[in-house]
């Protein structure tokens with residue numbers, strides 16, 4: 758068997774460390790796990806393109822979006838800019854691989870006002 762490239766070994770090591778680190782806070786551990794898995798995948802197979810704007814993406818993670826109007830969207834991956842745009846117009850943005858997930862919920866006052874307006878319109 759040929760020796761593994763040191764880059765793969767380091768990326769794999771970081772991923773395994775994140776898996777083993779049970780002292781970390783659960784949400785921080787899940788975030789570290791997802792990011793180190795994405796980094797490992799990048800080292801092995803390279804990145805991908807953003808599903809919306811085709812920009813290069815290093816950390817390829819599937820994104821599930823729940824818009825304010827209830828529409829559900831699934832993206833194979835998003836660039837940072839499109840991710841921020843989705844966060845601004847959605848009530849939930851979830852990055853998930855297996856049981857590890859990062860959930861972004863809106864916390865900006867402007868969005869809460871928008872949600873109140875939408876609820877008022879709906880009732």
Ligand SMILES: [Zn+2]
Pocket residue numbers: 807808809810811812835836837838839840
């Ligand atoms: Zn994009």
